[in-house]
Amino acid sequence: AKGQNLAVLESQEVTQLSATGETDQANYRSQVTQAKANLDLEQKRYEREKSLYEHKINTQKDLEAAENSLKNAQAALKAAQQNLSISTSSTDRRLKQIGATKAGQIYLKAPLSGEIVEIGMTIGQTVDLGQILMHGVNLSQVWSNGQVFEKDTAKVKLGQRVQVLPSESDGIHSGKIIFINPVIDSTQRTFAVKALLDNPNLSLKAGQFVQMRIETEGTKEQAILLAKNALVERNGINYVYVRSDGNLIPTKVQISQHKHKDWVEIESGLKVGDEVVVEGAYLLPAKAEATGEEHQSEKKILNWWWIIGGIAVIAIAFLLGRFSSERKN
Numbered sequence: 001a002k003g004q005n006l007a008v009l010e011s012q013e014v015t016q017l018s019a020t021g022e023t024d025q026a027n028y029r030s031q032v033t034q035a036k037a038n039l040d041l042e043q044k045r046y047e048r049e050k051s052l053y054e055h056k057i058n059t060q061k062d063l064e065a066a067e068n069s070l071k072n073a074q075a076a077l078k079a080a081q082q083n084l085s086i087s088t089s090s091t092d093r094r095l096k097q098i099g100a101t102k103a104g105q106i107y108l109k110a111p112l113s114g115e116i117v118e119i120g121m122t123i124g125q126t127v128d129l130g131q132i133l134m135h136g137v138n139l140s141q142v143w144s145n146g147q148v149f150e151k152d153t154a155k156v157k158l159g160q161r162v163q164v165l166p167s168e169s170d171g172i173h174s175g176k177i178i179f180i181n182p183v184i185d186s187t188q189r190t191f192a193v194k195a196l197l198d199n200p201n202l203s204l205k206a207g208q209f210v211q212m213r214i215e216t217e218g219t220k221e222q223a224i225l226l227a228k229n230a231l232v233e234r235n236g237i238n239y240v241y242v243r244s245d246g247n248l249i250p251t252k253v254q255i256s257q258h259k260h261k262d263w264v265e266i267e268s269g270l271k272v273g274d275e276v277v278v279e280g281a282y283l284l285p286a287k288a289e290a291t292g293e294e295h296q297s298e299k300k301i302l303n304w305w306w307i308i309g310g311i312a313v314i315a316i317a318f319l320l321g322r323f324s325s326e327r328k329n
Contacts, residue, residue, distance in 0.1 A: 006116075006134060007108040009127070014095070015104030021091030022102075028084035035077035042066075042073035114138030137206060142199050144175065146212040147190040149257055155216040156180060162195045163213040166204060173197045173204060177214065223256075224266040230278040231255070231264065241284050243275040248284060 049066035052058040100106040118135035121127055144164050148156055158180060164173040175197035184191045195212060197204065204210070231253075232239045238255055241248040253269030270276070277284065 002110055002113045004110045005107050006110055007121070009106040009108060011100065011104055011106055014098065014100045014106060017094060018091065018100075018102040018104060021087060024087045025084060025091070028080060028087055031080040032077065032084055035073065035080045039070075039073040039077050042070045046070040108133065110136065112136070112138050114140075139199050139202050139204065139206065142197050142204050142206070143178075144195045144197055144204075144210060144212055146193050146195070146214075147185075147188065148193055148214070150184055150189045150191065152216075153184075153191070156193060156214060161215045162197075163215070164195070164197055164204070165211045165213070166208055171203070173199065224270055224272065225263045226253075226266050226270070226276065227278045228262055228264055230276050230281055232281050232284070240270065241277040241281055242270070243277075248277060250284075 046066040046069070049058060049063050053060065053063040095102065098106055114136045115138075116134055116136045119133075120131070120135070121133045127133060144162070156177065158177055160177045162175050162177060164175065166173075175195045177193055178196045179192075179194035181192040193212075193214070226240065230240050232241070232250075238253050239250045240253055242251045243249075251269055254267045256265035256267050
């Protein structure tokens with residue numbers, strides 16, 4: 001919890017600081033005692049000189065001298081008391097700032113509530129200035145960083161609601177966009193956004209991969225979704241096998257950049273109602289590019305295979321017939 005003691009450190013510097021403060025305060029206390037005694041003497045002197053002046057035994061000059069001495073003694077006492085107060089408060093304030101006691105012990109307190117995930121010290125260890133002793137995190141609220149495609153720049157705005165899905169088994173976490181990077185990545189053609197999420201159950205972990213959905217304004221669009229297993233990549237081109245007239249035709253498709261875990265969005269190459277091979281597509285013959293002309297060439301090749309096969313059957317039948325006739329002879 002915030003303010004809780006996490007560790008106790010012993011510091012020679014703090015001990016020296018406390019000792020120096022005590023020495024200074026002792027000197028100032030001695031000065032205060034001396035100033036009080038001097039003030040008492042000057043006060044009595046002033047009263048005596050005043051009585052003598054009233055009885056016209058001494059002069060006004062003697063009375064004024066006694067009065068000045070009294071004022072000086074009062075000022076000296078006030079200065080000594082101020083020095084003592086400053087020394088005491090300065091030492092106490094410094095010790096309080098570093099969470100230390102006059103015995104030289106420093107209490108390391110938690111700066112915020114959270115959970116300790118790493119400890120970098122052991123009992124009796126000497127630690128250096130700037131050394132990380134503990135690593136703590138507070139995951140009650142987390143940031144989710146995402147990348148948005150350049151073409152969607154106009155759709156994303158600060159304050160938009162987002163939904164974050166760590167996995168299909170975990171629940172949905174809601175938040176809002178608090179930062180949009182104005183610089184687009186020249187390689188990926190994306191820009192970064194950051195969302196702030198409440199994480200009351202601490203189910204979201206630091207460094208975890210999630211899927212972020214941004215609620216944008218506008219009309220919904222119909223899209224063709226296809227299982228990723230249906231895609232066959234050849235030379236950087238995506239194909240699917242479409243059933244047509246009892247044949248499987250390799251068809252080139254263009255996929256969208258919007259991808260899901262198990263699905264892809266088809267931008268062109270397919271239409272609603274097409275029957276597509278979704279299992280074992282990669283085992284089917286590869287084609288460089290699927291066109292109607294290639295389909296015809298494929299049929300011609302198949303026809304040639306039928307002709308070659310027919311010739312082979314005739315040759316084998318001829319040889320068998322000849323072998324049988326020779327045995328009869």
